[in-house]
Amino acid sequence: MTEKSIILYVEDNHDNRNLIRRVLEAEGYIMAEAANAEDALRKIHSVRPNLILMDINMPDMDGYALTARIKATPGFANVPIVAVTANVMRGDREKSLEAGCDGYIQKPIDIDTLSQQIDRFLARQSND
Numbered sequence: 001m002t003e004k005s006i007i008l009y010v011e012d013n014h015d016n017r018n019l020i021r022r023v024l025e026a027e028g029y030i031m032a033e034a035a036n037a038e039d040a041l042r043k044i045h046s047v048r049p050n051l052i053l054m055d056i057n058m059p060d061m062d063g064y065a066l067t068a069r070i071k072a073t074p075g076f077a078n079v080p081i082v083a084v085t086a087n088v089m090r091g092d093r094e095k096s097l098e099a100g101c102d103g104y105i106q107k108p109i110d111i112d113t114l115s116q117q118i119d120r121f122l123a124r125q126s127n128d
Ligand code: MN
Pocket: 011, 012, 013, 055, 056, 057, 058
C-alpha cells in the first residue's frame, strides 16, 4: 500500500467501533466511523472511503437497506462494501450479496486476519 486506505465502519455498537478502530489504525488504515444509517449517508461524502465495513443489525435502517442506498448513490456504486454479520444462518451471504455487498466478514471479527481480509477486498477492487 503506497497510500493509506480510508475505511468507514458503520456500526451501532460503541465497543465494537472502538475495538476495530484501534486494530485497523494499528495496521495503518485511516478510520472513520458512523453509528447509524443517517450518519453513514452523510459521512460517505466527507470521508470518501476506499471501503465500507457494514454492520447488518442496526436499529432504524439495517445494513442491507443501507448498502442498497449507498450503492444507488451517484459516485459510490464502486466503493466495496463488506458486510459484518453475526447472522450465520444459511442465506445471509446471499442476502448481503443481493443488497449489493461485495462480500462479508463474520462476527465475532477475527482481529488477527481482519486486515488481510480487507486488503483482499481492496486488491480485488483495484483490479476491476
Ligand atoms: Mn449492530
